[in-house]
Amino acid sequence: MKRRVAVLGATGIVGQRFVQLLAEHPWFDLELLMASERSAGKRYAEAVHWVLEKPMPRIAYELQLHPIDIEMLSKEKIDIVFTALPADVARDLEPQIARKGIVVVSNASSMRLEPDIPLLNPEVNADHVEVLEAQKRVRGWSGVIAKVPNCTTAILTLTLKPLVDEFGIRRVVVSTMQALSGAGLTGVPSMFILDNLIPYIEGEEEKVENESKKILGSVKSGRIEFNNNVEVTASCHRVMVLDGHTEAVFVELNRKASVDEVAKALEEFKGNKIRGLDLPTAPSKPVVVRKEVDRPQPRLDRMEGNGMSVVVGRIREDKVLNGVKYVVVGNNTIRGAAGNGVLIAELLVRKGYA
Ligand SMILES: NC(=O)c1ccc[n+]([C@@H]2O[C@H](COP(=O)([O-])OP(=O)(O)OC[C@H]3O[C@@H](n4cnc5c(N)ncnc54)[C@H](OP(=O)(O)O)[C@@H]3O)[C@@H](O)[C@H]2O)c1
Structure with missing residues (x-):
């Protein structure tokens, strides 16, 4: 029915x-x-x-x-x-x-x-x-x-979950380049954003930092306990892109992993929590990994999986955090909303x- x-x-x-x-x-x-x-x-x-x-x-x-x-x-x-x-x-x-x-x-x-x-x-x-x-x-x-x-958090946590499961995560640093549509229909006047970038989105950084811990948390006695083993810090910026948030992500892992292992974990992430439920809007691959040096890009990648997949590229070793760094693009009004x-x-x- x-x-x-x-x-x-x-x-x-x-x-x-x-x-x-x-x-x-x-x-x-x-x-x-x-x-x-x-x-x-x-x-x-x-x-x-x-x-x-x-x-x-x-x-x-x-x-x-x-x-x-x-x-x-x-x-x-x-x-x-x-x-x-x-x-x-x-x-x-x-x-x-x-x-x-x-x-x-x-x-x-x-x-x-x-x-x-x-x-x-x-x-x-x-x-x-x-x-x-x-x-x-x-x-x-x-x-x-x-x-x-929150849209940025939905995109980010799809990529963090496979890393938490495979390697464990301690700290995450994320710097975002967020689309105009994220601010709503009348959100950012053209005089403010044309030929420009706005390095502030009210409340956004706190949302990314707190909501990620809740999403990666677990249920105990009818309540969700935040995952406080993961620390997240964010810097959020509005850019002159219509749709599709881009995030540069730096992750400290619990155990050492090669770039290939990280790429494999992301690529093979099937979203086990909903497997077998046959949900019409679920994408076949929630995370798509691209190998080209100049991908992902919002204009080219925001409709991957009908806008429900996020696209990861530029996976590299991060020597400072003893982990990995990568770029992810996701559709803020579809996967993010x-x-x-x-x-x-x-x-x-x-x-x-x-
Ligand atoms: N844009 C995104 O990518 C995104 C992502 C995740 C979450 N969100 C959240 O989703 C919500 C909607 O965002 P949006 O970007 O779609 O905003 P929007 O383009 O500004 O649209 C707001 C909607 O709310 C209605 N509305 C405003 N004030 C109202 C009132 N007092 N009573 C009843 N209806 C009212 C508007 O109706 P009228 O046209 O009649 O004014 C319009 O339909 C927000 O809470 C936002 O934070 C947005």
């Missing part, structure tokens, strides 16, 4: 990706779109400033945009709500939706670090869904909330939560 789904924040960059990915999804029927009062009452095609590379799906054209309305979600028997709202709007709203018995898959940063809220990058930590039982019991919700990690959200919803369906 197909699940009835809604997108909240449907007119923004992440909302548009959700609409694109859900329009023809085999398990989900896109029933309701909601956004701010500015858009409410208009047809989707009329209200949205569509910016994605492919045309707007036909099914979305005539859908009407509603203001956020929790009663309407219940009345329309929505099973899953995908939220792409600013964090300050999501903070109070999402628990109210979960209380109504609806599954919430959220991109907003609110509640991401709470120990009973799974922060899912399914190939890395699908087992964290376990905490949902405790979440429902302790909070008294009949629905649940699952969070999509809506695509990961849809994959999480598929996981929740398979696990019986949706």
